[in-house]
Amino acid sequence: MKLILTLAVAVAVILACAVAGCKIFGRRDTKATIPLTVNPHGKMAIVYYSQSQVQNTALIAKWIQKQVGGDLFPLEMVEPYPEPYRETLKIAGKHHEEGTRPQLKGIPDLAGYDIVFLGSPIWYGTYAPPVATFLGACKLSGKTLAPFCTHGGGGAGHFLADVRKTCPDAKVLDGLTIRGSNQIERRLGMGVTSHHTEDDVVEWLNRIFK
Ligand SMILES: Cc1cc2nc3c(=O)[nH]c(=O)nc-3n(C[C@H](O)[C@H](O)[C@H](O)COP(=O)(O)O)c2cc1C
Numbered sequence: 001m002k003l004i005l006t007l008a009v010a011v012a013v014i015l016a017c018a019v020a021g022c023k024i025f026g027r028r029d030t031k032a033t034i035p036l037t038v039n040p041h042g043k044m045a046i047v048y049y050s051q052s053q054v055q056n057t058a059l060i061a062k063w064i065q066k067q068v069g070g071d072l073f074p075l076e077m078v079e080p081y082p083e084p085y086r087e088t089l090k091i092a093g094k095h096h097e098e099g100t101r102p103q104l105k106g107i108p109d110l111a112g113y114d115i116v117f118l119g120s121p122i123w124y125g126t127y128a129p130p131v132a133t134f135l136g137a138c139k140l141s142g143k144t145l146a147p148f149c150t151h152g153g154g155g156a157g158h159f160l161a162d163v164r165k166t167c168p169d170a171k172v173l174d175g176l177t178i179r180g181s182n183q184i185e186r187r188l189g190m191g192v193t194s195h196h197t198e199d200d201v202v203e204w205l206n207r208i209f210k
Helices: 002-028 056-068 085-098 129-137 159-166 183-187 198-208
Strands: 044-048 071-074 115-123 144-151 176-179
Touching (some): 056 071, 056 176, 115 129, 176 198
Parallel strands (some): 044 071, 044 115, 115 144
């Protein structure tokens, strides 16, 4: 009896893991089902910051690259935010309140690029401080900017308005807002609650480059 019970529990655990796994990797491995109908002209850069273990913003950056090509430029901090989520919140909150622009390992040289995709997680209703550092250091005037963001349920906040304000001499296109999973959901084993797929990226690209 004890053996049967143990076996039943083991099978249930394996099944639960398989379902959770599909939920997580299912979304991450999705392929677009709608075609890309546009062909953006010009050299493209995809600059993004992604902090969480889930790497939501990085995933969107890679989907964009898969569709239209372009060079990926992940922004990396000299002193990355610490691993424990609470610590990140504490330090990032301080950076946000004080308007700190943390030092980056490098600022991409975008002199030869025409179109810049700019991605950030939403932190406190706007782009994350490392993106503020990039925007403060990189000359984007005359370029076409396509902003994208991922958030934990609160929406894009004033992300787009802030990008427009910070880059008045760039042509800022409509942004893409994606709900990502967050650390808490992940820790609770809830998998990914976002239902966004690569199709959202394709739909957005078709719209902004029409
Ligand atoms: C410091 C911090 C602040 C955040 N602030 C917000 C917020 O204001 N609104 C929101 O919807 N999500 C917020 N989030 C959740 C992230 O935007 C969300 O998990 C995002 O998809 C993470 O992207 P990444 O995996 O690329 O780092 C915050 C997360 C952190 C760590």
